[in-house]
Amino acid sequence: MPRVSEEHLERRRQQILDAARVCFARKGFYDTSMQDVFAEAELSAGAVYRYFKSKNDIIAALANQTAVPLMGLLTEQLDLDPLPTPGDLVQVIAQHVVDSSHTGGIVRLAPQAWALALVDPDAGGYVKEAMTGIRGFWQDYAVRMQAAGWLPADADPQAVGAAMFGVLPGFILQHLIVGDISPESLAAGVRTLMPYGEPG
Amino acid sequence: MPRVSEEHLERRRQQILDAARVCFARKGFYDTSMQDVFAEAELSAGAVYRYFKSKNDIIAALANQTAVPLMGLLTEQLDLDPLPTPGDLVQVIAQHVVDSSHTGGIVRLAPQAWALALVDPDAGGYVKEAMTGIRGFWQDYAVRMQAAGWLPADADPQAVGAAMFGVLPGFILQHLIVGDISPESLAAGVRTLMPYGEPG
Amino acid sequence: MPRVSEEHLERRRQQILDAARVCFARKGFYDTSMQDVFAEAELSAGAVYRYFKSKNDIIAALANQTAVPLMGLLTEQLDLDPLPTPGDLVQVIAQHVVDSSHTGGIVRLAPQAWALALVDPDAGGYVKEAMTGIRGFWQDYAVRMQAAGWLPADADPQAVGAAMFGVLPGFILQHLIVGDISPESLAAGVRTLMPYGEPG
Amino acid sequence: MPRVSEEHLERRRQQILDAARVCFARKGFYDTSMQDVFAEAELSAGAVYRYFKSKNDIIAALANQTAVPLMGLLTEQLDLDPLPTPGDLVQVIAQHVVDSSHTGGIVRLAPQAWALALVDPDAGGYVKEAMTGIRGFWQDYAVRMQAAGWLPADADPQAVGAAMFGVLPGFILQHLIVGDISPESLAAGVRTLMPYGEPG
């Protein structure tokens, strides 16, 4: 029973998750076989199963760590002064989607996670949590818009957050499936519809 | 029972599609086995395969006929006079989503179709087509908003349509996964953000 | 219960057998589905099953009627005067193989029947019978060769017939699978090896 | 039990091929199910599919390794001094057929391979190759017969080889299907017809 550093273990875990992400982005959760993951990770079946107890376990780990960078970006934006306009905010977020769809294909996992959430209660749980977090961001942003005088004092931040929530999945779907949209274009549309804080 | 009417054949097809829709809504495309469909349709394997040559064929047929009623509803809205406000429009659409999620579970298929589109080129094709149609509606609506004087004359309807596109997937995801949103609430948020044509 | 002439019935039977022969020659007994036969015969399932009680029944009928024309040809040769030399005889037989492989593909059925005979007792029975008939021809021919003074008086016609038997399957296989042999070439080889009755 | 020897792997492969040969000899390529092979090999489905990627793959492997021992025997005969007479040669070959029909049923596969060759292009390829090899042997033998003065100097070895080719399939069919022939009897017939080099 040789001793292995904590660090080594963590590296292996990440190696597996990276491989799985690549595979899942390429072929989806279902059409990716564990054999595909073994091959991409250059690891044996036994090795992978030492770190994750099932395929679902890998998916869950991936889903959990996937939402993190986005939430970080969003939170940053809230702390900016002056508050970014809706157009600016949307552009930053959309740009993040485009960037991360190049590096590792994280976004391609999002629609698959949504689909999984409808069918698998575990996935339902953590996808719901991630969505609630993101919507919470929009609701916080609505509060800040109110504070900036962009929205009426009696506006309902919950409702406003729910309305803005669609921007992100809307862009993801158009980017991944229709494939003909840029962050700038999306932001231009938002600026037209919600010209709060925009010059002119 | 040979020599049956054209109508009988069509009824059988629909019977199979209905059964498949129920199954897919319940367990997803992948976890639904053909046996599940046979059982739900109360038909034998051979009978189902007389009408559809593969499981994918059923999914495709379902996907194609699913987008139709929504597009009908959307088109109707464009012809109304006076033009519905963004809030009214969104409320009608969201209500349609809620209704059809009760009757037969059509909307539950949407996120699964998005996921499939990323992985299966055929699905990619028809999902893209459906999305383009829906976005086209929003772009037409943007033109009408311009004509109504709600948007500046130099606004880009393409960009505006792309921005509004997210409303629908955003509501679907919140409705199906987070489960705590009403058409009224969404519409209220939209009215706050885009008060075009709203009283006051 | 409409009356139908005996002749009509027989024509239908033959129509089905012809279709089956074409299908079997094309794809073999196993890869030919009954659906293929229905389509080729331009008849419904029920119609075909009125005339033959099973797929095996069709195969058996086909096998039985297939050997007949060849046996007819062989018997004719025995009655000729003077007796054909081995080379002449072989050439006639090989030419028959080539001809009938153009018209309807009967010969292509032979190797399939041999294979079936090893596996299916019924087929074993009638294929054995057909083979015994053909070998009987060669044994009769051996007797005639003896009478012509081409073989020693103490020769065993049974053994000679067994030895000559291979000429036909040998040609069929070379013709169908290797595909590079003519009746003339085969006959030339036979004349070289068994120059009985040949000039010079 | 990972990290097994190369030898272990090879043994497993052979174990599967042996089982398949037994099954195929018994029930034919088509009526043998993969389940039959699993049971005969005492291995699971997954195990078999680790070594062969399809049923056709097993058939191909079997066909390829089946022709080898016969070709070895034939080649040996060509090197003998003095050259075997046709009768002796045929007897040796026929005896090999009889022997190997006891040990493992290899010969029973031959007619099935012929049938398959007519229907499956892959099989067509390797069966043709094997046949060409065997016919090549007979053509070499014809050259040697010429050298021995048994055949005229102007004989065509190609044609002679083609004519002799039938001896082997002829014996196989009589042995397997008619079932009433011995190597001695076949050889006697050959000696009568082609008494080259025979005493007297």
Next chain:
DNA sequence: CATGAATGAGATTTCATTCAT
């Protein structure tokens, strides 16, 4: 800690045959 051979349930699809009309 790592390997990878082995398992075996389960998935999709085909097809000979039947029988109500």
Next chain:
DNA sequence: AATGAATGAAATCTCATTCAT
């Protein structure tokens, strides 16, 4: 006599997971 929709058993092959080495 003829139709052709329907049946349902069975076939091939995949794949997440385990465990002896």
